[in-house]
Amino acid sequence: MMHPIIFNTTLEEALNLVGTFAFAESGALLAVRKNYDLVGMAVLALITAIGGGVIRDVIIGAIPPAAFTDASYLWIPLFAVGLTFFAHPLLNRLNAAVLVFDAAGLAVFCISGATKALIYGLGPLPAITLGTLTAVGGGIMRDILAHDQPAILRVGSELYALPAALGATIIVILARFPGNDSLMVGLTAVFVFLLRLFALRYHWKGPRPWRTTSH
Amino acid sequence: MMHPIIFNTTLEEALNLVGTFAFAESGALLAVRKNYDLVGMAVLALITAIGGGVIRDVIIGAIPPAAFTDASYLWIPLFAVGLTFFAHPLLNRLNAAVLVFDAAGLAVFCISGATKALIYGLGPLPAITLGTLTAVGGGIMRDILAHDQPAILRVGSELYALPAALGATIIVILARFPGNDSLMVGLTAVFVFLLRLFALRYHWKGPRPWRTTSH
Amino acid sequence: MMHPIIFNTTLEEALNLVGTFAFAESGALLAVRKNYDLVGMAVLALITAIGGGVIRDVIIGAIPPAAFTDASYLWIPLFAVGLTFFAHPLLNRLNAAVLVFDAAGLAVFCISGATKALIYGLGPLPAITLGTLTAVGGGIMRDILAHDQPAILRVGSELYALPAALGATIIVILARFPGNDSLMVGLTAVFVFLLRLFALRYHWKGPRPWRTTSH
Numbered sequence: 001m002m003h004p005i006i007f008n009t010t011l012e013e014a015l016n017l018v019g020t021f022a023f024a025e026s027g028a029l030l031a032v033r034k035n036y037d038l039v040g041m042a043v044l045a046l047i048t049a050i051g052g053g054v055i056r057d058v059i060i061g062a063i064p065p066a067a068f069t070d071a072s073y074l075w076i077p078l079f080a081v082g083l084t085f086f087a088h089p090l091l092n093r094l095n096a097a098v099l100v101f102d103a104a105g106l107a108v109f110c111i112s113g114a115t116k117a118l119i120y121g122l123g124p125l126p127a128i129t130l131g132t133l134t135a136v137g138g139g140i141m142r143d144i145l146a147h148d149q150p151a152i153l154r155v156g157s158e159l160y161a162l163p164a165a166l167g168a169t170i171i172v173i174l175a176r177f178p179g180n181d182s183l184m185v186g187l188t189a190v191f192v193f194l195l196r197l198f199a200l201r202y203h204w205k206g207p208r209p210w211r212t213t214s215h
Numbered sequence: 216m217m218h219p220i221i222f223n224t225t226l227e228e229a230l231n232l233v234g235t236f237a238f239a240e241s242g243a244l245l246a247v248r249k250n251y252d253l254v255g256m257a258v259l260a261l262i263t264a265i266g267g268g269v270i271r272d273v274i275i276g277a278i279p280p281a282a283f284t285d286a287s288y289l290w291i292p293l294f295a296v297g298l299t300f301f302a303h304p305l306l307n308r309l310n311a312a313v314l315v316f317d318a319a320g321l322a323v324f325c326i327s328g329a330t331k332a333l334i335y336g337l338g339p340l341p342a343i344t345l346g347t348l349t350a351v352g353g354g355i356m357r358d359i360l361a362h363d364q365p366a367i368l369r370v371g372s373e374l375y376a377l378p379a380a381l382g383a384t385i386i387v388i389l390a391r392f393p394g395n396d397s398l399m400v401g402l403t404a405v406f407v408f409l410l411r412l413f414a415l416r417y418h419w420k421g422p423r424p425w426r427t428t429s430h
Numbered sequence: 431m432m433h434p435i436i437f438n439t440t441l442e443e444a445l446n447l448v449g450t451f452a453f454a455e456s457g458a459l460l461a462v463r464k465n466y467d468l469v470g471m472a473v474l475a476l477i478t479a480i481g482g483g484v485i486r487d488v489i490i491g492a493i494p495p496a497a498f499t500d501a502s503y504l505w506i507p508l509f510a511v512g513l514t515f516f517a518h519p520l521l522n523r524l525n526a527a528v529l530v531f532d533a534a535g536l537a538v539f540c541i542s543g544a545t546k547a548l549i550y551g552l553g554p555l556p557a558i559t560l561g562t563l564t565a566v567g568g569g570i571m572r573d574i575l576a577h578d579q580p581a582i583l584r585v586g587s588e589l590y591a592l593p594a595a596l597g598a599t600i601i602v603i604l605a606r607f608p609g610n611d612s613l614m615v616g617l618t619a620v621f622v623f624l625l626r627l628f629a630l631r632y633h634w635k636g637p638r639p640w641r642t643t644s645h
Binding site for chain 3: 253
Binding site for chain 1: 465467469470473476493495497498505514516518575577
């Protein structure tokens with residue numbers, strides 16, 4: 001029997017909203033770079049912000065998904081679209097800020113995804129898989145819709161899915177032990193967040209299969 | 216408490232079948248243009264015709280989705296494939312007719328999608344989102360499978376998702392008031408249908424984010 | 431009322447594991463060819479191996495999907511990734527073996543997909559559709575994530591979805607008659623398997639819509 005993790009729900013809620021906004025911004029700004037119109041901006045912002053969580057909820061049977069019961073998951077992306085529509089030249093210059101927000105979203109969503117999967121009775125490896133999917137699923141769907149190669153697969157991209165998978169793994173381990181969960185969960189989020197930022201700063205990349213020939 | 220919309224179910228059923236056929240045709244004809252074989256035609260026709268509705272039903276918990284309980288949602292696309300297999304040179308010349316059918320499908324599906332979401336207890340904004348998704352989801356999946364940029368995002372494309380979103384919004388507003396719903400719903404469908412056709416005719420496009428620099 | 435098919439569950443389980451491994455290998459090897467890192471290999475291996483089954487389970491309401499309750503559906507792809515990471519030059523030379531494994535997976539998954547759909551009460555045509563989708567869905571998602579045109583749609587590709595659809599159809603017909611099901615199901619699997627291999631060997635392709643003009 002898994003030990004239920006006690007989140008600081010106020011903090012978790014706040015971080016979830018930050019993550020939703022950051023993911024929506026990454027979708028809206030990609031739409032601007034692709035020269036899409038307002039509708040295209042809304043499509044990409046919404047799919048990036050809620051895509052991962054909707055897939056997780058459909059798989060674990062949390063129906064309707066949180067994105068369709070808590071209206072802030074839809075309003076925040078629409079607000080991000082409105083903001084980007086007028087302020088995108090400024091936001092593009094704030095590209096670094098978007099990456100920081102996005103790292104926060106990654107950290108929050110891998111944790112809330114794994115936690116929710118455990119609450120719905122999934123085993124450790126499925127919970128890790130779903131936590132990672134919650135964090136990276138929206139971005140994958142954003143890139144597929146925009147007809148780009150998914151960023152997390154792109155050759156030469158910095159670690160993205162790996163920090164999320166590590167964060168989800170830590171949460172699954174923590175859930176086996178009683179203790180000061182709120183603190184440990186917070187530290188896990190900070191760890192994922194910093195790991196992603198360090199990966200960006202120092203260009204840390206995933207290991208590549210060993211090659212015997214050039215090509 | 217939402218007021219249940221009273222559809223003219225015979226009319227709704229008839230329009231749903233027209234929309235399914237039109238969407239299937241757009242998939243089958245794209246497969247022909249891409250030089251796919253019969254299997255590829257069936258894949259694109261089915262995904263275009265039932266894709267949006269299946270996603271909606273999975274999200275609201277209408278399991279199994281209507282496309283897998285009412286066999287006409289599968290037979291009609293297969294019929295469209297058979298027809299296209301032999302008559303595609305004719306159908307290609309009827310491109311304008313396909314666009315008119317497609318506009319009918321768009322009008323019907325945004326309404327039936329929003330209505331079904333309301334019936335399953337979703338709030339206004341989620342119902343509008345799902346109504347729009349029902350109308351445009353199949354076409355997006357068609358384009359992704361065919362390795363094209365999704366038509367609704369393409370630069371310079373005429374309004375498509377916006378009429379659907381407006382139609383779903385009107386339905387959500389109507390659902391708050393008792394009255395002659397059947398007539399109002401019919402008028403909404405006509406409005407979406409005509410708005411899409413006018414957009415095609417006069418090349419109405421979505422607003423684009425304000426640019427300060429050329430590029 | 432449908433007659434429940436009596437599988438040899440040991441055999442079915444063994445074939446399912448072979449199919450899962452084969453599909454995972456096809457994903458991992460594609461990732462190597464695309465020069466992805468370890469994370470990209472895991473993403474493609476997992477999506478190919480479990481993608482089709484997860485969509486089937488979500489549609490029929492088998493929640494959580496088998497891939498998230500039976501851990502071997504996740505461990506086998508991860509094992510395939512580890513193997514490929516070190517041994518991919520060897521595995522690439524074993525390309526023919528991968529195609530044979532993949533044909534086994536195709537045969538198993540179209541049968542188990544159609545059977546599960548029948549058990550969950552779906553009608554004949556929906557069960558055939560879902561059986562086919564179970565067999566080809568993972569490969570389609572693999573190709574979309576890798577930013578390739580889906581292999582089953584590619585011009586000039588050998589029969590792939592058609593053997594799966596035939597296998598699912600035979601299963602649906604068998605389910606209407608009592609009898610030595612285990613033998614018949616086994617023969618169906620062999621039929622699909624051989625049909626796919628013969629199609630590869632003799633370049634059997636799907637029928638193409640009749641053309642009146644060159645282009």
